[in-house]
Amino acid sequence: MIDASTKEEVLIEALPYIQTYEGKTFVIKYGGAAMTEDQLKQTFAKDVTILRKIGINIVIIHGGGKEITEAAKAFNIKTTFIGGHRYTDEKMIELVVMMLAGKVNKEIVNLINTNGGNAIGLCGVDNMLLRAQKHMPDGVDLGLVGEIASVNVPFINLLLQNGMMPVIAPIGVGENGQMLNINADLAAGAVAAALKAEKLVYLSDIEGVVVNNKLVSTLARSEAAKMIEAGSIFGGMIPKVRSAFDTLETGVNKVHIIDGRIKHSLLLEIFTDEGIGTQMTHEG
Ligand SMILES: Nc1ncnc2c1ncn2[C@@H]1O[C@H](COP(=O)(O)OP(=O)(O)OP(=O)(O)O)[C@@H](O)[C@H]1O
Ligand SMILES: [Mg+2]
Known part of the structure; x- marks a missing residue:
């Protein structure tokens, strides 16, 4: 149990942030461990509910890579990844819709709502929320x-x-009504940009961007490009980092990658002076 004076300090430290962020929009990419472990799921649902209740607009984009891969195994559908993206044929898109727009989405919404968060589950198809075109990275x-x-x-x-x-x-x-699978990191970046969000936060299952076993606390675009080139940023971290910088260019103020394995990491990032994880910045 923390004592009363520590509680007081924590709350007082949070006050200027609460005042700054009231009425602003945060886009949160929800993925990794925070999405699969029961306790972390609960704390995430509480965190976003608190943020909403103090007047911050919260928009969540979720992944579900692990669930899709597991379902693919059960249905004997082969999974192939290229540069952190899932190769998606006709069979795979059916499975993606089933798992993401169905099971995963409804579980998240249900969890948040049992905590009082007024969540509503959607995918890009609903009211043409996300219009898309074919994506061919590199x-x-x-x-x-x-x-x-x-x-x-x-x-x-x-x-x-x-x-x-x-x-x-x-x-x-x-364009032709074909449903397309979109990497959740890229989708979160595009939604944050379109909404001119104050902040974009990627909740993942790692401390942040880690290179040579060390957390990179601030990362500039030119450094990130070199790290991708050198192979020290790879796989699922590539779309995260790339979309982070694209989003910064559209005027979103801050983009962070934080560790979803730490309880309440979202609140810690937003309401404390220290900050955690990796913050992406413009050069200089
Ligand atoms: N330099 C790096 N620093 C940190 N993680 C890295 C780095 N390069 C590659 N990775 C990998 O990227 C992973 C995070 O991306 P991943 O796509 O697996 O998770 P996610 O995006 O949080 O979840 P989901 O894809 O299910 O939404 C890390 O677990 C790690 O294995
Ligand atoms: Mg990912």
């Missing part, structure tokens, strides 16, 4: 993988203005 064909062409911002704002917390599964609609 010219690689990933099948039915999309990138966001536009976000239905008025729709999200309508929900936020009415006290709801949108929880979005990253499935987009292509």
Whole structure:
């Protein structure tokens, strides 16, 4: 148990942040351990509910990579990853929709709502929330993988203005109505940019960007490019880092990668002076 004076200090330290962030929008990419471990799931649901209740607009974009891979195994569908992206054929997109827009999305929404958070579950198909086009990173064909062409911002704002917390599964609609699988990190970045969010936070299952066993607490674009080139940033960290910098360029103030394995890491990042994880910055 923490004593009363420590509690008081913590609350007082939080006050200026609460005042600064009231009425602002935070986009949170929810993934990794915070999404799979029971205790961490509960603390996440409480954290976002607190943020919402003190007047911050919260928009959640979730992943679900592990669940999709497990379901693919159960259905005997082969999973292939290229540069951190899932190759997606006709069979795989069905599974992605089933797992992301169905099971995973509803579990998250249910959890938040049992904590009082007014969450509403959506995917990019709902009211054309996420229009998408085929995505070919570095010219690689990933099948039915999309990138966001536009976000239905008025729709999200309508929900936020009415006290709801949108929880979005990253499935987009292509021009011909084809559903496209979108990497959740890229989707979170695009949504944050479209909403002109104050902050974008990636909740993952690692301390942040780690190079040579050391946490990189601030990362500039040019350094990140070198780390990707050298292979010290790889796999699922690549889309996170790339979309972080693209988002910064659109005017989103701050982008962080934080450790979802730490209880209440979201609150610690937002309401304490120290900050945790990796913060992405403009050069200089
Ligand atoms: N330099 C790096 N620093 C930290 N993690 C790295 C680095 N390079 C690669 N990684 C990998 O990236 C992973 C995080 O991305 P990953 O896609 O696996 O998780 P996520 O995006 O949080 O979850 P999900 O994809 O399910 O939404 C880490 O667990 C780690 O294995
Ligand atoms: Mg990922």
